[in-house]
Amino acid sequence: xxxxxxxGDTAHLLAGKNTKGYAALWQxxxxxxxxxxxxxxxxxxxxxxxAILEDRYYLSLPDGFYYPQWxxxxxxxxVLGASLDFAKLDGGKVVDFEELKTISFIDFIDIxxxxxxxxxxxxxxKTKFTxxxxxxxxQLLCAGLESASLVFLPVYNYVDEDNYSREVSQDExxxxxxFRDVEVIDLIKxxxxxxxxxxxxxxxSTP
Numbered sequence: 001x002x003x004x005x006x007x008g009d010t011a012h013l014l015a016g017k018n019t020k021g022y023a024a025l026w027q028x029x030x031x032x033x034x035x036x037x038x039x040x041x042x043x044x045x046x047x048x049x050x051a052i053l054e055d056r057y058y059l060s061l062p063d064g065f066y067y068p069q070w071x072x073x074x075x076x077x078x079v080l081g082a083s084l085d086f087a088k089l090d091g092g093k094v095v096d097f098e099e100l101k102t103i104s105f106i107d108f109i110d111i112x113x114x115x116x117x118x119x120x121x122x123x124x125x126k127t128k129f130t131x132x133x134x135x136x137x138x139q140l141l142c143a144g145l146e147s148a149s150l151v152f153l154p155v156y157n158y159v160d161e162d163n164y165s166r167e168v169s170q171d172e173x174x175x176x177x178x179f180r181d182v183e184v185i186d187l188i189k190x191x192x193x194x195x196x197x198x199x200x201x202x203x204x205s206t207p
Contacts, residue, residue, distance in 0.1 A: 002034040003199045005192060007082035007138045011131045013191050029195060045158040050102040052163045054085065057100055057153055060168045061086060070094065074142040077189060079196040082142035098149045098175070099136050101129075108154035108174075116174045125150065125176060137184040147179045 005013055005025070012021035028034050039051035058068050070087035072094060074080035088096040103112060111128065115121040126133045136150055153173050156162075 002029055002031055003079065003195075003202065004081050005029065005079055005195055007135050007142070010135045010138045010188065013138075014134055014187060030198070046102070046155075048160070049155055049158050049163050052160065053102050053153060053155065053166065053168065054100055056163065056166050056168045057151075057173075058086065060170050061098075065089075066098070070097070072139075072142045075144060076141075077192055077196050079199045080138065080142055080188070080192050082139040084139055084143065087143075094143045094145065096145070096148060097139065097143060098151050099132070099139060100151045100153060101132055102153050102155050105154045105156050108152060112152045112154075112174050115176070121176055122178060125178075126181075133178065133181075134184055134188075136178045137181050138188050140178070140180050141185050141188060145180075147177055149175045150178050151175045 009025055009028070012019075012025040015021040039047045042048045042051070054068075058066070066086040066088050068086055070084045070089075072082050072084060072087075074082075084094065084097040085100045086098040087094045088098075115124055118124065122133075132150060136148060140146070140148055151173050152175075153168065156166075
């Protein structure tokens with residue numbers, strides 16, 4: 001069984017308990033063979049290009065400092081896990097990370113760039129990009145960190161060949177420092193409690 005709630009599932013975890021997303025999360029949680037999605041093969045342009053640009057963005061980071069798709073498990077509740085897009089390590093311990101989100105060029109210009117120097121930017125992100133904000137909160141919880149960067153990269157087009165060869169520059173992105181939000185983290189832990197109970201029960205009954 002899967003018996004793990006990843007940071008990609010945060011939105012479903014925090015959804016209403018009568019929603020399809022929450023029900024789907026339970027099905028995935030106890031599935032013997034949980035589905036595996038290869039985003040680079042997705043017919044959905046935004047998902048496919050996002051996965052391609054994630055690799056291209058990695059090449060713009062300093063060599064030897066960041067590690068892609070680093071897995072962490074919550075020390076408080078091991079039912080919660082997270083995959084960090086780009087983790088910065090020190091002595092094998094995660095000390096920082098970046099969560100990358102690709103966004104259409106128009107939205108980047110209209111929404112993200114104006115927030116770059118806005119002191120209330122995080123409040124706006126929490127409202128306009130709630131799913132991303134909450135995902136970072138689960139990642140912070142699992143990584144045991146106080147803050148991390150939410151990074152936005154514009155997508156200029158959805159042609160695979162163009163994006164596979166794109167040279168991403170750090171000057172193209174806008175980064176926001178996201179700090180632990182106790183209210184959101186407490187809600188994540190509250191919603192994860194039934195899953196933790198099931199996980200403990202199954203693991204304890206396994207010979």
